[in-house]
Amino acid sequence: MVQDKFIWCRNCNEIHHMSLFDKAPEYSVDQGEEIEVPMDDWGVFMKRHAGHKLQALRSVGERYRPGGQAMDPMRVEYIEVTDGKDGYVVRSFRESVEDPLSFMVVPGRLKSTGVSVQIRENEIRKEMKHHFAFEASRGLDEEGIELFIKLFKEVVKDLKPNEIEVCEYADGFVAVGELNTRLLDALTGKCTPHFPPAELNDIRRFCEAQTGSDGALALQIKHKYRIEQAA
Numbered sequence: 001m002v003q004d005k006f007i008w009c010r011n012c013n014e015i016h017h018m019s020l021f022d023k024a025p026e027y028s029v030d031q032g033e034e035i036e037v038p039m040d041d042w043g044v045f046m047k048r049h050a051g052h053k054l055q056a057l058r059s060v061g062e063r064y065r066p067g068g069q070a071m072d073p074m075r076v077e078y079i080e081v082t083d084g085k086d087g088y089v090v091r092s093f094r095e096s097v098e099d100p101l102s103f104m105v106v107p108g109r110l111k112s113t114g115v116s117v118q119i120r121e122n123e124i125r126k127e128m129k130h131h132f133a134f135e136a137s138r139g140l141d142e143e144g145i146e147l148f149i150k151l152f153k154e155v156v157k158d159l160k161p162n163e164i165e166v167c168e169y170a171d172g173f174v175a176v177g178e179l180n181t182r183l184l185d186a187l188t189g190k191c192t193p194h195f196p197p198a199e200l201n202d203i204r205r206f207c208e209a210q211t212g213s214d215g216a217l218a219l220q221i222k223h224k225y226r227i228e229q230a231a
Contacts, residue, residue: 004059004079006090007045008105011052015090015103016045057081057088062110064225073097078225080110089227111228117159117177118220119152127216131206140199148203151190152217155183161221175221179211 005018022042028035061080074097079090089106128145140148164177179187188204195203210216 004081004090006057006081006103008055008057008083009049009052010055012049013105014045014049015057015105016042017092017101017103018042055083057083057090057105059090060087062112062225064110064223078106078110078227106227108227108229110225113224113226115161116222116224117156117161117164118222119149119156120216120218120220121149123216124149124152127210128206131209132202140202144195144199147194148191151194152187155187155190156219159183159219164219164221176213177219177221178213179207179215179217179219184208184211 007016007018009015023040058081059079060082063080064078065075074094077092079092081088081090087109089108089110091104091106092101093104094101125145128140128148132140132145161175165180184207187207188200191200191203207217210218212218
């Protein structure tokens with residue numbers, strides 16, 4: 001694990017995230033000519049907080065992203081850190097897409113509250129609309145697609161993570177699991193009372209084509225945390 005390192009100004013409660021890009025230049029265009037602008041984020045921070053009480057922090061233990069993908073600029077992330085004695089949680093966020101990443105310290109530690117198994121609703125809707133547009137039968141309308149999603153949620157709601165075969169980790173925070181034969185049979189069994197035979201056959205074909213790790217029916221396994229305040 002690559003450790004994140006931070007400098008925390010205790011006087012101002014500001015944080016600088018140390019990185020390889022501290023001195024990376026910025027570029028602007030003036031009259032069609034690209035101009036390199038030297039930067040020194042570390043130096044600027046240290047100069048601004050000269051004479052203040054500065055604390056070095058390094059990441060340890062858990063990281064938690066409640067929502068948003070790794071490349072989402074508006075994602076919020078919590079990183080468990082320590083100053084070598086006490087534990088804290090650093091929250092990283094942006095107020096808007098144009099703003100640089102901001103950090104704040106929250107006293108406490110990340111406490112696991114369990115694991116959730118989720119389906120990829122939006123991906124399922126998109127792929128089902130595309131799939132059934134080319135079926136010889138009428139296919140499913142939007143009401144039928146929403147019913148399928150509801151039934152799929154019922155199949156996975158009581159699943160435990162150890163019942164799912166994890167095939168990859170999406171970004172270090174979310175594991176991806178395949179829909180195995182047992183779960184596929186349970187899903188089609190759930191659908192049987194609600195759809196006519198022709199639609200059931202279409203649904204089965206769709207499911208068989210979408211059960212892989214890159215398919216719409218792949219399951220997402222997410223760890224859930226809360227911030228536990230120090231006693």
